[in-house]
Amino acid sequence: MALHSLIDCHIHLWPKETTNEECHAWMTPPDMPLAKPHLLQDYYAVIDNANSSDAEFKVRGVVYVETDVCYAEPNGNIAVWARGPLDEIGFLRSLVEGRYEARDAEMLLGVVPWAPMHRPTHVLEEYLDLAQDRAGPDTWRRVKGFRFLLQFYLDPAKFRELVLSADFIANLKLLGKRGFSFDVGVDQHRAGVWQLEMMSEAMHKAHEGVVEGEKVSFIINHMCKPKYKDVPSHSIDKPGGAFDEWCNAINAMASCSRTYMKLSGQFSEFPPGSSSAEHITASIKPWVKHVLSCFGPRRTMFGSDWPVCNVDGPLAGKSWVAWRDVVKMALADPDISLSELDREWVWSKTAAEAYRI
Numbered sequence: 001m002a003l004h005s006l007i008d009c010h011i012h013l014w015p016k017e018t019t020n021e022e023c024h025a026w027m028t029p030p031d032m033p034l035a036k037p038h039l040l041q042d043y044y045a046v047i048d049n050a051n052s053s054d055a056e057f058k059v060r061g062v063v064y065v066e067t068d069v070c071y072a073e074p075n076g077n078i079a080v081w082a083r084g085p086l087d088e089i090g091f092l093r094s095l096v097e098g099r100y101e102a103r104d105a106e107m108l109l110g111v112v113p114w115a116p117m118h119r120p121t122h123v124l125e126e127y128l129d130l131a132q133d134r135a136g137p138d139t140w141r142r143v144k145g146f147r148f149l150l151q152f153y154l155d156p157a158k159f160r161e162l163v164l165s166a167d168f169i170a171n172l173k174l175l176g177k178r179g180f181s182f183d184v185g186v187d188q189h190r191a192g193v194w195q196l197e198m199m200s201e202a203m204h205k206a207h208e209g210v211v212e213g214e215k216v217s218f219i220i221n222h223m224c225k226p227k228y229k230d231v232p233s234h235s236i237d238k239p240g241g242a243f244d245e246w247c248n249a250i251n252a253m254a255s256c257s258r259t260y261m262k263l264s265g266q267f268s269e270f271p272p273g274s275s276s277a278e279h280i281t282a283s284i285k286p287w288v289k290h291v292l293s294c295f296g297p298r299r300t301m302f303g304s305d306w307p308v309c310n311v312d313g314p315l316a317g318k319s320w321v322a323w324r325d326v327v328k329m330a331l332a333d334p335d336i337s338l339s340e341l342d343r344e345w346v347w348s349k350t351a352a353e354a355y356r357i
Contacts, residue, residue: 003055004344006324007109008062009351010221010264010303013038015091018069023084025070038307040095040104046306046320057324060348061109063303063355064092065183065221066147074119078127085114086134093139108142110355112183115146118162121170128178144355145181145219156194163202172206176216181354184218187225188246189269196224196249203256217258219354222265222305224250226287247290254294260354261295263288263327263346264303267313276314277322281329288330297342301350302327 014024016037021027027035040062047059069088072081079086092111095104116127132140153159162168175182184203186195207215227242253259266284292300304320313319330336331343338346351357 004057004347005060006057006302007060007348007351007357008304008306009110009219009301009355010065010262011043011062011306012067012308013040013043013064013091013095014067015039018067018088018091023070024067026068033311034307039100040107041101043306044101044103044107046318049318050321050324054321057347059107061107061357063110063112063144063351063357064108065112066114068149069114071114074116074123078116078123079130082116082127082130086130089113089131089134089139092142093134093136096139096142097136105138109357110144110351111139111142112145112147112181113143115148115171115175117146117148117168117171117182120167121174124171124174143180144357145183145217146175147183147185147221149185150195150199151185151187151191151225153195154191156192156198159191159195160198163198164205169202169205172202172216173210173214176206176210177214179356181217181219184220185222186220188242188249189225189227193242193245193249196246196253200249200252200256203253203259207256207258212257215258217260217354218253218256219260219262220253221262221303222268223261223263223287223291224253225265225269226284228269228283228287243286246287250290250294254299259295260299260301260350261291262301262303263291263330264323265305265308266326267309267319267323268305268311270312277325278329280314280322281326284326285330285333285335289333289336292336292338297338297345298350298353300346301354302347303351 018024019035051058069084071084074081095108116123172182184199186199188196203218226246304323306320309319309323310317313322315322331338331346
């Protein structure tokens with residue numbers, strides 16, 4: 001049996017100091033299971049146990065993605081109003097410099113912090129300077145891209161006003177010119193397919209008039225959070241329904257060069273306590289198959305969304321293993337028909353290429 005080297009392209013971490021609503025607005029008491037420290041040592045406990053039970057996989061490293069840290073209403077001093085995201089970078093620096101576990105620096109292959117994409121370009125430029133200073137050289141070389149979550153913009157007019165604004169497009173072009181990618185977080189399930197459609201338009205605009213080597217790379221999170229609940233009995237809905245709309249939007253996104261898709265985050269789109277990995281694999285097969293038909297294995301990558309995967313995953317705190325098994329079964333499906341090399345791209349090579357690891 002071949003040994004798969006695995007890069008987990010989507011994990012989150014936070015220290016004890018930020019496990020509150022003041023730092024993360026979504027950590028609401030009293031029943032938020034994620035409102036406790038989640039460090040790489042906790043991640044190791046999961047993957048080391050998984051490696052011992054399944055010798056087919058070995059996690060080579062991870063890509064950290066920002067955690068939607070709180071920031072203040074923008075004012076004249078970005079060092080003040082963006083203190084939360086800058087402190088997040090400081091926390092990542094402490095990991096790289098070995099203040100928690102000796103193996104952290106080796107495991108943390110890439111970092112995707114927050115960036116003020118909603119502000120004028122000169123503000124983004126100032127923030128990047130502050131972020132680089134806060135990170136220090138060893139952490140900054142791990143910064144591969146940035147994310148500004150768009151999924152919470154639930155008003156179509158405000159979403160369009162943001163992502164198609166001159167500033168937002170200029171900010172995307174700036175990231176590309178500086179060699180950074182942009183992680184795209186949009187949500188068909190809770191918002192609507194219009195988020196995907198408008199973001200696709202923005203992605204194409206960000207490449208207009210830009211030489212190929214300076215075009216920003218887009219790394220799409222969580223398959224754009226599909227609307228599975230509209231698929232009765234886990235079969236495809238009627239033509240023109242949510243599945244068809246999602247497929248059309250994914251086609252448009254995939255047609256944009258330098259664009260990648262993460263197989264990640266799907267447990268959050270199912271009801272809590274969903275059944276086995278086998279059942280989930282069968283349920284999402286049409287979506288995974290479409291992603292791979294559009295992007296191909298060389299633009300598709302594995303991500304666990306740890307520890308968020310534990311909240312609604314079928315194995316609770318061990319749901320990292322469940323998601324790995326879902327992806328493993330999906331990639332082995334004869335209908336999807338991937339070669340051994342194709343699967344290597346999904347498990348690690350695509351992430352290494354997209355994030356320049």
